[in-house]
Every structure is written in C-alpha cells, then in structure tokens.
Amino acid sequence: MTEHTSHEIDVEKLETSKINAVNFDNLTFGRTFTDHMFICDFENDEWQTPRIIPYQAMTMEPSARVFHYGQAVFEGMKAYKDKDGKVWLFRPEDNYNRINKSAARLAMPEFPKDYFFKGLTKLLQIDSAWVKPGKGNSLYIRPFIIATDPAISASPSSNYRFMIICSPAKAYYTDKIKVLVAEKYSRSASGGVGFAKAAGNYAAQFYPTSLAQKRGFQQVIWTDAATHERLEEAGTMNVFFRINDTLITAPISDRILDGVTRRSIIQLAEDNGITVDVRPITVVELKEASRNGSLKEIFGAGTAAVISPISAFEHGEELFELPNIENSYADSLKDNMLNIQHNLTEDKHGWRYGI
Known part of the structure; x- marks a missing residue:
C-alpha cells in the first residue's frame, strides 16, 4: 500500500514484517x-521525490558509473531505544554534514537537509x-550515495x-x-x-588487513604514507593512546x-577531568612508552564498535603487550557514552536527537 505524507515522502509499507524470523540474540553485524x-x-x-519502500534488491545498469569509477560515499549512525520505548539518534547533524563533505570531495551533489532528517525520522518511526x-543494542543506520548514470566515460x-538502510546490531567487537x-x-x-567516507578507502584496507589477520592480528594501525612514522588510525576507527594519565590522539x-565518536570521546574525557592531547604521535614514542611502562591503554573509537580496547601491538617483528588495568579510560568512557546514547544520563x- 502507498501513502503520501505531509513531508513529501512517498511511503510503501511491507504487508507483513519479517521481524519475527530474526534472532536478536544471535546477530552477525551488518x-x-x-x-x-x-x-x-x-x-x-535535482533530487526527486524521496520514497520509503520495502527493503529489496535493486536493478542497475552494468555501466553504472559507481561500478567503474567508485563514486560512492556513506555514513555510519545508530539509533537507540530507552526504557520508555523512545528512539534516539546520536549527533545526527554531524553525520549529515560529513556525508555532504564526502560527496563534495567526490564531485557528487549534496543531499538536502530537509529530506535527510524527514526521511530518516519517518523510516525509524x-x-x-x-x-x-x-x-549494547542498537540499530545501525547506513546512509549512502552512489553514481547511477549508465556510462563508462571517465567523468x-x-x-x-x-x-538509507538499517541493520539491528549488538556489540561489534x-x-x-x-x-x-x-x-x-x-x-x-x-x-x-582519507577525510571522506569514500567506499574505496575501505576497499583499499582489505588486503593489508587480511595479511595481518593471517598472522593472528585483528586489525592494522595505519601510519602516515610518507614516512610510516606517525600513527593515524586503527582499522576503520580513530585511535587513542593513554600514556600515563594523558589521552593522545592524532589531529584530523x-x-x-573526523570521527563523530572521536570528537565525543575527546569531549567526554575533558568532562571527566582527563587530559587530552591532540597531536601527532610516532611509532618510536609509542614503543618507548611501552618499554618504560608509561603506555597504559590503546583503543579504537568508531560508530560500529563505539570503543574497542587493544591488548597488544606489533611493529618491526617485536610484540608489545599492554597491561590489564582497573578503571580503564576505555571502559569508563564507553559506559559514559552508552548512557548518553540510551537516555540513561544527562546529555x-x-x-x-529524539525520533
């Protein structure tokens, strides 16, 4: 059945939901x-009339430019439900701004803010x-833009x-x-x-990550392309290093x-009296901190994982293990963020952003 809303979004609802066939206690991410x-x-x-339709396969020309020239950008967001049944988003305007920043870098048109928020709100309702x-429970939200023009000229x-598609999720790691x-x-x-959430950025990581996984590592900490001396990101996440009681992360x-979770972690750390140092950090500094005992924690931060603690890192065929500490920054900051996201504490x- 089709209905027209006051928000100029055409809606076609599925006759019978498939939700009862889903085991929410045993979800594979995505x-x-x-x-x-x-x-x-x-x-x-111009952008045409937006639609909400049943999740389904799409038909596209094999000549669609996204397949040949990689014009594809995306975002990662989550929705949460509190104990009263109200649904919340977390900093959605940041995601909206970033997908348009990514689109502009790939010569793609920006998406209207009105359509984005009204469409997202209606879909979640x-x-x-x-x-x-x-x-720990959430609905992962994936907005994305792809090039559909059926032409293989390089332009x-x-x-x-x-x-926008949505996927129920539990803890990522x-x-x-x-x-x-x-x-x-x-x-x-x-x-x-690198600053854009371009699909090709992630495709290019798969091969070196697979090599690391064959050696027993789950992810790669990326270093700068020019010298491989400065630490930049971890897997698909921003990365934080705790040396003594200072939290260090590379500048964007x-x-x-420019991760939304990264920015939130910096603010929450400062709210809790933790010193945050946004500056370049080198491999040499990290290894020395591990050797002298001042390196307390490393953790990744991103929408899917929220915060993912790291137990060890290897460089130059030398393995450095991190200590097990009580009252870790990773645990306290993650708990703080989850409490805000699930409407359990003051924001x-x-x-x-309430739906």
Missing part, C-alpha cells in the same frame, strides 16, 4: 536488515520495532541515488584485539580522500576521518 529503506534519486540536476532497548555521473602497526601499506595520503587532516551537550 547481515540482517529492517523491513524498509529510504531512497531518493538525483536526475535532471516505521521500523521502530527493530530498535531493541538495552545497553562524474549526472545521476545519483541516495539511500566482544574481546580485546591485537593490531599490527603498518610499515608498508597506507590507508590514505595527503591530498587524497585530509588523511584522517549536557545536546547530542541526543
């Missing part, structure tokens, strides 16, 4: 999707049953598709991880698209993603 999806096409130099309450597309510090491969380079640049920065 494999299960909700009943509906949001879709809006860019044609004739329709599929609200998929957002399960309880800390920007004239047609695009903006979509359950255990501490071991990482390999990159000495050859790079995530991004100066002047490139055109190589490093003094106005990060929550």
